[in-house]
Amino acid sequence: MVAEGWIRLLEAIFCYIELGDADRVRCMTFLLKDDAVLWFEGMEQTVDVATLTWEAFKTLFNEKYFTAEVRAQLKKEFMSLRQGDLTVSEYVRKFERGCHFVQLIGNDEAEKFQHFVTCLRPHFYRDMTMAEPVDYATVVRKALMSEQSLKEISAEAHSKRPFTHQGH
Template sequence: MDPKDFAGTTDPLVAEGWIRSLEAIFRYMELGDADRVRCSTFLLKEDAALWLEGVEKTVDLATLTWDEFKKLFFEKYFTADVRARLKREFMSLRQGDSSVAEFVRMFKRGCHFVPLIGEDEAEKLQHFIDGLRPTIRRDVVMAEPADYATALRRALRSEQSLRDISAEAHGKRPFTQQGRSQHHHGKKP
């Protein structure tokens, strides 16, 4: 386990990712609140260390819980307005010209920020299907998936089928036109 230092950032996703990476380590090591806070504050460097000095003037770090630390940290590095913007983006997320794989990456990230959808299987399934490109959505809906994993597999298959159809159409069109034109002139193809 190699926890990374945190020097501060203007990218809220980096800050949120740092906390998530620490939480994975803390769960593995089965650390309690006090140890989590102590470990996290040790990893704060540069601007983040200065932020912590300001926090220490109003909060007793010795009694600070992990949830309280995260709340203070997110107030600084992953603000409520950023979280609200990410939620809005997720609620209007559409596949557009993205591949299914890229859409899934954005969808999973959004599920993390909107747990009411991400943690409810029926909501997650519906939101995923609604965001798919119409040609892929049609194939997924027709398969009547029971869950998100099934819908995802069907979406990936549909996308591959559409690529195959497109490649076949592009690959055979000149040959077919040439064959027809030769046939019409009394020549064998």
């Protein structure tokens, strides 16, 4: 995850400063540390770095640090993701991270919406089916509202409990 996050951060920076393809690769080689430096030095023996594109570098980097096995495990975790004891916010964060790895769902708004709703806790699922949200952004907003409402109901019920003295 660190490797994948590092690449995404670099891409955002490179886009912001409008860095060209060749400069992206040169900049990245300057930013490599520890084992990654050794990996890149070894890679220079088999790859012409002068003609290496950013996309080709990312492919090589991912093959080494963000392997197919890791991506397959993340997909598996996403497909079995359920809200369970997570708050709606925690569930949304994990869900959206998973959508990045399971693009079949992440890129299809209807699939994304359906997968999110069906994996909510039963009372949030019930609330969402009754609210009839039309898209993913709306269902997230309504699930967060439902959770907040549930917290308020619980707090109010707790505050109305009669006070009892122990020992009487």
